[in-house]
Amino acid sequence: MKKHNFNAGPCILPKSAIESALAAINDFDGTGIGILEISHRTPGWERVMAETEQLWKELLHIPEGYKVLFLGGGASTQFCYVPFNLLGKKAAYLQTGVWAKKAIKEAKLFGEVEVVASSEDLNYTYIPKEYTIPTDADYFHITTNNTIYGTEIHTDINSPVNLIADMSSDILSRPVDVSKYAMIYGGAQKNVGPAGVTFVIIREDILGKVDRQIPTIIDYRTHIKDSSMFNTPPVFSIYVMYETLKWVKELGGLEAMYKINKEKAALLYDEIDRNAMFVGTAKTEDRSLMNICFVMADAYKDKEADFMAFAKERGMVGIKGHRSVGGFRASTYNACPIESVKALVACMQEFEKMNK
Numbered sequence: 001m002k003k004h005n006f007n008a009g010p011c012i013l014p015k016s017a018i019e020s021a022l023a024a025i026n027d028f029d030g031t032g033i034g035i036l037e038i039s040h041r042t043p044g045w046e047r048v049m050a051e052t053e054q055l056w057k058e059l060l061h062i063p064e065g066y067k068v069l070f071l072g073g074g075a076s077t078q079f080c081y082v083p084f085n086l087l088g089k090k091a092a093y094l095q096t097g098v099w100a101k102k103a104i105k106e107a108k109l110f111g112e113v114e115v116v117a118s119s120e121d122l123n124y125t126y127i128p129k130e131y132t133i134p135t136d137a138d139y140f141h142i143t144t145n146n147t148i149y150g151t152e153i154h155t156d157i158n159s160p161v162n163l164i165a166d167m168s169s170d171i172l173s174r175p176v177d178v179s180k181y182a183m184i185y186g187g188a189q190k191n192v193g194p195a196g197v198t199f200v201i202i203r204e205d206i207l208g209k210v211d212r213q214i215p216t217i218i219d220y221r222t223h224i225k226d227s228s229m230f231n232t233p234p235v236f237s238i239y240v241m242y243e244t245l246k247w248v249k250e251l252g253g254l255e256a257m258y259k260i261n262k263e264k265a266a267l268l269y270d271e272i273d274r275n276a277m278f279v280g281t282a283k284t285e286d287r288s289l290m291n292i293c294f295v296m297a298d299a300y301k302d303k304e305a306d307f308m309a310f311a312k313e314r315g316m317v318g319i320k321g322h323r324s325v326g327g328f329r330a331s332t333y334n335a336c337p338i339e340s341v342k343a344l345v346a347c348m349q350e351f352e353k354m355n356k
């Protein structure tokens with residue numbers, strides 16, 4: 001039976017990226033040696049690193065003055081790298097979910113943290129809009145897409161201080177005005193590749209402003225200087241990222257990707273709003289294009305396990321909501337085909353008919 005992969009991350013990747021990765025496992029770049037077995041000092045590999053950075057620059061129209069880094073440790077490690085490198089006295093954070101909260105916890109180890117607003121009062125089902133960004137902060141940190149709750153900041157906000165964004169779960173889903181951000185980072189394992197590599201897009205002029213000593217491996221300048229090869233990079237994960245970026249480019253880049261993502265999300269949200277058995281959990285204007293969260297309507301609460309089993313029988317994978325929210329979450333990342341979204345919608349309609 002065909003499986004429809006709605007996992008929240010790691011998640012579905014483009015077929016072409018998987019096929020290229022499979023071929024490269026046997027033979028990387030005509031070397032007769034597999035990608036898992038080559039040295040990262042192989043000339044062919046240095047070319048892949050350079051082209052991967054170039055693809056990022058092209059797809060996101062990254063202006064001069066920024067570097068793209070490929071590091072280990074996941075987005076969670078960046079929660080500590082960011083304040084270590086950038087927090088002098090004070091930083092401002094927007095608390096839109098537990099990932100933001102974890103970033104705040106780390107920042108507090110390095111200086112004063114002002115949480116400008118939080119949506120914890122309603123279990124992070126909305127994005128706070130009324131807040132003031134303190135102009136004496138070294139930076140303002142946001143999480144653009146809240147993977148667990150299905151909320152998203154849909155525009156590139158204006159910040160009077162350096163804007164830093166965790167874009168783990170919506171990077172490359174829409175065009176972004178990179179010039180509005182001092183730094184963008186995230187784990188690759190949603191829209192850009194498998195787990196194991198973390199992307200960091202950073203404006204170089206924000207570095208070197210804090211007084212504290214920074215361990216070499218944690219200092220962004222180390223990785224800039226050595227083009228992400230200070231230590232062994234996660235070779236295979238970067239290779240799959242490279243192939244994924246090529247796929248996005250072939251599809252037509254971020255404008256094209258955004259159009260498809262809006263179409264997919266509209267299909268599913270329309271069904272959630274139409275079908276009396278289901279209710280969306282995120283505030284309508286803040287609904288994510290990537291993680292679509294919904295629960296059974298009150299009158300059908302006892303049907304949750306039945307729907308889960310029904311959907312599973314029809315090939316739906318990974319639609320269980322995060323344990324802190326419950327219900328269902330369909331992650332419709334870039335590589336999730338519209339056919340899978342249609343299959344889930346059909347499944348919800350069939351379930352509705354059976355229960356009438």
Ligand SMILES: Cc1ncc(COP(=O)(O)O)c(C=O)c1O
Nearest residue numbers: 074075076099145147168169187
């Ligand atoms: C928005 C967001 N930030 C951070 C993380 C943590 O990423 P990692 O597991 O790469 O540390 C996640 C993981 O799902 C996430 O969704």
